Amino acid sequence: VRFDLILVGFGNVARRFVELLDEQRTALRRDFDVSTRVVGVVTRHAARLASPGSAALGAAPHSESHDRRGTARSQSRSTTEFIRRATRAHRASARGGRLVVVESTTLNVVDGRPGIDHVRAALAGGAHVITVNKGPAAFAYRLLTRAAARAKRRFLFEGAVMDGVPIFNLARESMPAVRITGFRGIVNTTTNFMLSAMERGERFDDALAAMQRAGIAEADATLDVDGWDAAAKVSALANVLMDARITPHDVHRRGINAAIARRADAALKNGRRMKLVAEATRRGTRVVARVGPRILDDDDFLTHIDGRQNALVLTTDLLGDIAVVQRGSGLTQTAYALLSDLLAIARDVRR
Numbered sequence: 001v002r003f004d005l006i007l008v009g010f011g012n013v014a015r016r017f018v019e020l021l022d023e024q025r026t027a028l029r030r031d032f033d034v035s036t037r038v039v040g041v042v043t044r045h046a047a048r049l050a051s052p053g054s055a056a057l058g059a060a061p062h063s064e065s066h067d068r069r070g071t072a073r074s075q076s077r078s079t080t081e082f083i084r085r086a087t088r089a090h091r092a093s094a095r096g097g098r099l100v101v102v103e104s105t106t107l108n109v110v111d112g113r114p115g116i117d118h119v120r121a122a123l124a125g126g127a128h129v130i131t132v133n134k135g136p137a138a139f140a141y142r143l144l145t146r147a148a149a150r151a152k153r154r155f156l157f158e159g160a161v162m163d164g165v166p167i168f169n170l171a172r173e174s175m176p177a178v179r180i181t182g183f184r185g186i187v188n189t190t191t192n193f194m195l196s197a198m199e200r201g202e203r204f205d206d207a208l209a210a211m212q213r214a215g216i217a218e219a220d221a222t223l224d225v226d227g228w229d230a231a232a233k234v235s236a237l238a239n240v241l242m243d244a245r246i247t248p249h250d251v252h253r254r255g256i257n258a259a260i261a262r263r264a265d266a267a268l269k270n271g272r273r274m275k276l277v278a279e280a281t282r283r284g285t286r287v288v289a290r291v292g293p294r295i296l297d298d299d300d301f302l303t304h305i306d307g308r309q310n311a312l313v314l315t316t317d318l319l320g321d322i323a324v325v326q327r328g329s330g331l332t333q334t335a336y337a338l339l340s341d342l343l344a345i346a347r348d349v350r351r
């Protein structure tokens with residue numbers, strides 16, 4: 001299968017994804033019969049589109065790009081317009097199921113847009129969508145899944161939670177007929193790292209600055225410390241795994257701050273740990289979801305998930321509790337999420 005890729009967003013993750021495709025080129029061809037070429041790239045500031053007959057674009061959209069500076073509103077409208085134009089220009093590969101929009105724009109916790117609009121425009125143009133943006137699954141999972149089913153295309157988002165560690169794939173592919181009745185986990189690396197640092201006596205501001213320097217904190221770090229990133233992940237997990245119909249605004253949410261950090265320090269002195277716990281449980285027909293700092297006992301599985309680690313415990317009817325632990329996170333893991341989504345589509349196309 002030769003995939004034509006349209007990159008919507010070209011920041012840290014998308015750049016690493018393009019590199020990863022290059023590094024894995026031989027193995028992808030040999031083991032999966034997959035090759036790729038980038039035919040379009042759009043960011044807030046630049047856009048390039050290759051015509052169907054021409055060679056692939058290089059990986060740098062900023063060269064030879066036309067300038068797109070403007071207001072935020074017109075930028076997002078013009079990105080959606082670009083996706084329409086690009087899918088039309090590449091309709092032959094769209095018809096063959098070989099056109100894939102790779103969505104990696106920034107999370108917007110107000111309403112998940114324009115990420116949602118990008119996914120809809122891509123599906124309407126006959127493209128599959130793979131995304132690392134939490135917004136679409138957190139705000140509009142049901143709508144977008146239906147749109148994908150109507151278009152007979154895939155909408156995949158493994159990278160939305162715990163980078164490339166298979167959570168959604170695990171449930172979708174490996175746990176048929178298993179009912180997930182709840183989950184509990186640590187899913188935000190920035191706050192987990194900060195809480196560990198503050199237990200060692202570091203100040204809140206210094207711990208946050210370190211996360212920003214390491215490129216781990218979100219571009220807008222309040223998304224991490226106020227619990228919005230975790231709330232978006234809980235919403236996506238609950239919608240997909242538990243058939244909930246919630247948005248991040250339905251998640252009871254408390255973040256961390258300097259005062260809470262002192263409680264973390266005090267907890268440690270009593271042999272306990274503070275963690276930002278993300279969880280959801282079913283209450284009758286409703287799913288109740290929350291994110292907040294919790295003091296955990298030593299025998300709690302999540303107590304020892306430190307620093308850069310993430311973990312998620314799924315509670316199920318047929319398999320009991322299943323824990324998935326991610327021991328290191330980084331751009332390669334996130335880029336791998338996109339690669340695993342792409343290979344899932346390749347399996348479909350071959351079938």
Ligand SMILES: NC(=O)c1ccc[n+]([C@@H]2O[C@H](COP(=O)([O-])OP(=O)(O)OC[C@H]3O[C@@H](n4cnc5c(N)ncnc54)[C@H](OP(=O)(O)O)[C@@H]3O)[C@@H](O)[C@H]2O)c1
Binds near residue numbers: 042132159163219
């Ligand atoms: N970094 C990680 O480790 C990680 C892990 C898991 C998930 N994620 C998620 O992955 C996504 C990307 O992360 P990142 O680190 O690559 O972010 P980033 O470096 O800030 O890149 C974001 C890209 O999206 C573009 N963009 C934003 N709004 C746009 C719009 N309306 N139209 C077109 N392009 C738009 C930006 O364009 P400009 O360059 O022109 O501003 C930039 O190219 C985020 O949703 C993040 O939450 C990241």
